[in-house]
Amino acid sequence: MAFAEAGLERPGFFARFAQEHLRVFFFSLGKLRQTPVAAALTALVIGIALALPAALYVLTRNVETVGYSWRESLQISLFLKDSVSAERGAALAHEIGARQDVAKTQYISRDQSLTDFKAQSGFGDALGILDENPLPAVIAVTPARSVGKAGVQELDAELGRLPEVDIAKLDQKWLERLYALLDIARRAVGMIAVLLGLAVMVVIGNTVRLDIEARRDEIEVMKLIGAPDSFIRRPFLYAGFWHGLFGGILAWLLVTIGVHALSGPAATLAASYGSDFRLSGLPAADGFSLIAAGIVLGWAAAYVTVGRRLALIEPR
Structure with missing residues (x-):
């Protein structure tokens, strides 16, 4: 009103x-x-x-x-078969490095593996009596940061099935x-x-x-x-x-x-x-x-x- x-x-x-x-x-x-x-x-x-x-x-x-x-230090070590040549090993590292789930790769030849082992182990004189190099060539693979825990495990399994790879080793216990x-x-x-x-x-x-x-x-x-x-x-x-x-x-x-x-x-x-x-x-x-x-x-x-x-x- x-x-x-x-x-x-x-x-x-x-x-x-x-x-x-x-x-x-x-x-x-x-x-x-x-x-x-x-x-x-x-x-x-x-x-x-x-x-x-x-x-x-x-x-x-x-x-x-x-x-x-710290995941950047996480690596998958691919130990190549002895029959794989150095040229093929380097090419394989380049192919793996081109993947989207891989940040970088590093190819370590058999000769380089032996040289590093002699320098770090102190057994250089003992290794000199061997007739041939017992160490394999290695490809160190660093997964991309965007790849999760399951993705890293899948990448490890997939790379381990490559015909040139003898053993694929992933040390992620500390990450788990x-x-x-x-x-x-x-x-x-x-x-x-x-x-x-x-x-x-x-x-x-x-x-x-x-x-x-x-x-x-x-x-x-x-x-x-x-x-x-x-x-x-x-x-x-x-x-x-x-x-x-x-x-x-x-x-x-x-x-x-x-x-x-x-x-x-x-x-x-x-x-x-x-x-x-x-x-x-x-x-x-x-x-x-x-x-x-x-x-x-x-x-x-x-x-x-x-x-x-x-x-x-x-x-x-």
């Missing part, structure tokens, strides 16, 4: 819905500003809880990156151990993330519960005049949203600071091993996912807590 008398059109349902949520959105933020110390401590606890699994995730990603760089350790680490990070996620929900839920108890009389009055639970619940849901948002941002900041503090010593250690490895932090996509996780946990904790507490509050 008031809108018609003023010559204004009554806002539609969606406009009223958006206006109400926008009002509560900033109202709940204003409530947090009234207790800055408590809000900051809550955000700090949430941030630390979210930062722990995020830091372990970053550590796992960096170890995995180092492992992939690395993959197993990384798999354990990823599962451990997932379990820790779930447990700390529950801890975050408990912290936010307890904070919202205390806020509800502080506003108990106000809630009873709203229920007495017929306010629906959805209307009463809305400010507390947005309070959970803000707690999760600030906690997620703080967690991302803590992880970034930690990576920055460790990047120097990590680079120094890598340089001592002749590596140019650099410690990488949390990517932007994962950082926003961390913030989103904090928001979801905060909203869910507030929803569960408010639902249970409102059921216990009745007008007197």
Whole structure:
């Protein structure tokens, strides 16, 4: 009626819905500003809880990156038959090197194998009494970095079936151990993330519960005049949203600071091993996912807590 008398059109349902949520959105933020110390401590606890699994995730990603760089040392040794000439062996190495799943090849002739063995073993004088060279020619094959574990095994089996190849040997036990350790680490990070996620929900839920108890009389009055639970619940849901948002941002900041503090010593250690490895932090996509996780946990904790507490509050 008031809108018609003023010559204004009554806002539609969606406009009223958006206006109400926008009002509560900033109202709940204003409530947090009234207790800055408590809000900051809550955000700090949430941030630390979210930062722990995020830091372990970053550590796992960096170890995995180092492992992939070590894959360049992974080689398939193709021991050629004695009947294969040096020319054919060199040509075969060139043919294998042209494959898309092969990064590079190196042909080592029988004479070169004998020379290297004499130099490295110290048995040069003993080998001199042999009538002929007992060592075979070898093609060292380095798989492409894009080839996974199964692809490397398939490449090894396929090259081993070549008519010129006597034995194909792939030493990847260390790589399998690395993959197993990384798999354990990823599962451990997932379990820790779930447990700390529950801890975050408990912290936010307890904070919202205390806020509800502080506003108990106000809630009873709203229920007495017929306010629906959805209307009463809305400010507390947005309070959970803000707690999760600030906690997620703080967690991302803590992880970034930690990576920055460790990047120097990590680079120094890598340089001592002749590596140019650099410690990488949390990517932007994962950082926003961390913030989103904090928001979801905060909203869910507030929803569960408010639902249970409102059921216990009745007008007197």
